[in-house]
Amino acid sequence: MYYELDELDHGIIKMMSQDGRISFAELSKNLQVTEKTIRLRYKNLLDKEILDVVGIVNPIAVGLKAGAIIQMKVKSRSMQKVIEELKQIPPIRYITVTSGEYPLLVQITVKDQEKITEVVYAITEIEEVTDVNTIIQLDVFKNTFEYIR
Known part of the structure; x- marks a missing residue:
């Protein structure tokens, strides 16, 4: 509402x-x-669940220095099943359905390149995922939680 x-x-x-x-x-x-x-x-x-007060972790301060955006294609009528399986992969912090060639996107923040590779392997183990495009984040210049200006 x-x-x-x-x-x-x-x-x-x-x-x-x-x-x-x-x-x-x-x-x-x-x-x-x-x-x-x-x-x-x-x-x-x-x-009204408009505001939620939480502690925000600075990922770099806790050793999470590598990030990636992973786009996926999935088999027809399998989106919900894939989303549920992605929710079970702990490093995935953001999941969204998008428009375009890759209709599913996740974002991860992990300690190193090897962990990115582990997550990509875990995603490719999901049978309904047909294609993956991984975008490694080289640097972050803005990451805000300010939605109201």
């Missing part, structure tokens, strides 16, 4: 996207409303 965000909701989300530990007092000061209003809006954003 779609929820219409107002200016205050946008402000809360934007500020929390920049600093997830910002206090309600600081939010209320910057957004010029009471702390009680912030608390109620925050709870509403959580309840």
Whole structure:
């Protein structure tokens, strides 16, 4: 279900996207409303599953220095089955259906080139995957969780 965000909701989300530990007092000061209003809006954003507060890991700081985008072609009417099998491969952090020649795409972040190879081998073991195109990420210049500007 779609929820219409107002200016205050946008402000809360934007500020929390920049600093997830910002206090309600600081939010209320910057957004010029009471702390009680912030608390109620925050709870509403959580309840409606618009906002989720989590710790974001810096992959490089924990030794995950290699990344790849892997595109796949799959047998007709096998998309859901392949998606379920991909969900079971731990290094895969992102799965999406796309348009174009390769209708399925995953993204991985791992410690080294060998681990990328292991993941590609695991994907090619899925019987319904008919073709794979692997794009190695050489450098990342922007990776943000700011969806609201």
